[in-house]
Amino acid sequence: MTTTGLKLFAMFFMSLDHIAKFIPESPIAFHWIGRLAAPLFTFCAIQGFYYTKNKNKYLVRMYLFGVGMAIISLIVNYACKDRHGAISITNNFFVTLFVMCLIIYIIEELNQSKKKLYLIIFVIWQIISTIICIIISELVSVDMPGSAKIFYGAILGNIFFNEGGIIFITLGVLMYTTKNSKKNISIAYVSFCVFYFIFYLTDIMTRIGKRIDYYYSDTVYFIFRFFSILLGVEIMRHGNESFLSLNYQWMMIGALPFILLYNNKKGKGLKYLFYLFYPIHILILYFVRSFIIIN
Numbered sequence: 001m002t003t004t005g006l007k008l009f010a011m012f013f014m015s016l017d018h019i020a021k022f023i024p025e026s027p028i029a030f031h032w033i034g035r036l037a038a039p040l041f042t043f044c045a046i047q048g049f050y051y052t053k054n055k056n057k058y059l060v061r062m063y064l065f066g067v068g069m070a071i072i073s074l075i076v077n078y079a080c081k082d083r084h085g086a087i088s089i090t091n092n093f094f095v096t097l098f099v100m101c102l103i104i105y106i107i108e109e110l111n112q113s114k115k116k117l118y119l120i121i122f123v124i125w126q127i128i129s130t131i132i133c134i135i136i137s138e139l140v141s142v143d144m145p146g147s148a149k150i151f152y153g154a155i156l157g158n159i160f161f162n163e164g165g166i167i168f169i170t171l172g173v174l175m176y177t178t179k180n181s182k183k184n185i186s187i188a189y190v191s192f193c194v195f196y197f198i199f200y201l202t203d204i205m206t207r208i209g210k211r212i213d214y215y216y217s218d219t220v221y222f223i224f225r226f227f228s229i230l231l232g233v234e235i236m237r238h239g240n241e242s243f244l245s246l247n248y249q250w251m252m253i254g255a256l257p258f259i260l261l262y263n264n265k266k267g268k269g270l271k272y273l274f275y276l277f278y279p280i281h282i283l284i285l286y287f288v289r290s291f292i293i294i295n
Helices: 003-022 029-034 037-051 055-079 093-108 112-139 148-156 165-177 182-202 204-215 218-230 249-260 271-294
Strands: none
Touching: 003 029, 003 037, 003 249, 003 271, 037 055, 037 093, 037 165, 037 249, 055 093, 055 148, 055 271, 093 112, 093 148, 093 165, 093 271, 112 148, 165 182, 182 249
16 A cells, blocks of 8 residues: 555544544544544655655645644634634644654754754753743633644644644654564554553553652642643543543554555655645534534
8 A cells, every 4th residue: 555545544534533523422433443543644754754855845844734733723713712612623743743753854864963963952942842832821821722832832843742742753753763664563563552552541640640649749749740741641530441432542553454554655646635634624624513513
């Protein structure tokens, strides 16, 4: 299967997932199927980044579409914040793919002397941008409905405040390092999904959080919760069935057969189809939801 074929499947899975998000009373199975989308887009992005003739242009394009999506979301969220049943648009996988490819670029493409310097700059910038995202979003939270941190994360290229967070960026880098071996990528990907499953099945972060909340000060608990959020992990959940009804991200294991069908060919391209389809279909579903709620 070509990258074009994988993208088309990913777009279909993503559409089902977003239908379930925006359209009331949609089957939860749409979310389960939707878990296949992000890994497939991630895989296609790293393949595209690896084979592209101009990696700088690739990064700039991804960044600009991420910023554009952030601005569109901001405008829509602000304009519709007072509508009955309105929800915020926080979808922006462009940013996740951008940061992922940027890390790969620094690690793989720069020579040894530049690599160390740029890695240091990258780490320092992530610390600074994280602080900026938190402080500014709190200061202007009234004027920034929805997830302000996600908006600023897009502008600043932050590794934590993006759709999927650092966990999916890590998955992307892992996919890149194993891209030349179907055996290696299978082992790495299955291990990642199993870890996800066990992590949420045991609800370990909630258990640790409760212990810290009970035995230690509020400051210690706040620090623990803060770093949990940065890692993209929400704590203090309830219910033993959460790995099926709430935390079903582990179901992305279903993307592996599609990845293994990849034949190292680009296909017909359709380079800008995903870039345009992504914001357009989200806006359509958002306003369809508004129409359904109002009527």
